[in-house]
Amino acid sequence: MKPQRPRIPRRALHGVLLLDKPLGWTSNDALQKAKGMLRAEKGGHTGTLDPLATGLLPLCFGAATKFSQVSLDADKRYLATLRLGQRTTTGDAEGEVIEEHPVAVDRTAIEAACARFLGVIAQIPPMHSALKHQGKALYEYARAGVEIARESRRVSIHRLDIVAWQDETLVIDVVCSKGTYIRTLAEDIGQALGCGAHLSALRRTACGPLDIAQAVTLEALQAMDEATREAQLQPADALVAAWPEVRLPDDEAGRFLTGLRRRVAMADAPAVRVYGTHPPAFLGTAHITAGELIADRLLSPIEVQGTT
Known part of the structure; x- marks a missing residue:
């Protein structure tokens, strides 16, 4: 009986990997390969790229998966x-x-x-x-x-x-x-x-705002040590980088993370990205209606800490 290879422990990892998908690979095959190399617990891709096609395949891990629909809907x-x-x-x-x-x-x-x-x-x-x-x-x-x-x-x-x-x-x-x-x-x-x-x-x-020039190949990822691989991850808010930004003071940021609406002196906007001030952490996405900031997708406090 062949000895079983030890299972590599997974970890909570948050961010976006811009992968240059190789020819002949399905998007899911490429995701699983990258996910294994990063030892990520949770991951998904942002829309299928056919095996015949190569090029940019954004992969979302951890908290970033909450915003993958943005990339699916992007040009x-x-x-x-x-x-x-x-x-x-x-x-x-x-x-x-x-x-x-x-x-x-x-x-x-x-x-x-x-x-x-x-x-x-x-x-x-x-x-x-x-x-x-x-x-x-x-x-x-x-x-x-x-x-x-x-x-x-x-x-x-x-x-x-x-x-x-x-x-x-x-x-x-x-x-x-x-x-x-x-x-x-x-x-x-x-x-x-x-x-x-x-x-x-x-x-x-x-x-969307993501470009192939920022992408890494599976071969290059394989050749890296773990710390260098992790350094390839862009923050979760990379998917919404083109959206208007709202920064909240610490007390308001805490209330926003509980889902409470906040008053802001800004014009109506269908989609904004929201940050705290100290530290300037990404909190999630929202929209503004009649001066109210209304949460759409929020990070948990643990995820906020993990993405800073």
Whole structure:
């Protein structure tokens, strides 16, 4: 009987790890690997990044998990590589080629096609996606050869810039709202060009205020000692760094943490981040209505101490 390896004790750890997810890994696999290396008790990711995609995957640990929805709802930025002239069964490089056409386009035509998708557009979610229908992911139906009717969704393409184009390869830089399917965008651009296209590579470069330049790879994390790994964590309020800030004196901060509304001399705001003064600790998030600061998501006193 093989001896069992001793279990590594977990610990309460609070913060956000900006991970550069490798190709071929699921978001959950990457989370579990990082969680194990950090010995974190509690953790979650902020939205699935497909195995085909690489790039920014914010991971939340401890108190930071309370604010993960902010990252889920945030705008995203992607560097997408399109293979023009080919359509596949899945809309990406993992599927079989089902149509092939010559690529007879110029820069002007590509610019015009991309411009058509700026602003608010309607997208039909792809069958090969994790979107659920009657409790099952659409890709499960697709693998069984079953087509499910899907309603179109409204998404926003804020920016769509051409980074590079040569022959059948087109690289675009996309800033979009949550829920945007880049593989669907790739197929739609191909259709607009008249030659078809599929997504051959995808890299997420930003999520709200968080940028890939701040991210660390699993390989780099593996090579670090524990103290250096922990130093990679950003504070829990990194997810709400773009929100207006409210600072409360010590007595008001204590009352706010119990859920009591506080009077503040500030204009109405749908979302603010709240701090104490001594120390300047992050307390949670709130909104302001008619001069009242109303708590939304609060840290516990223990979590406040753990994040300072």
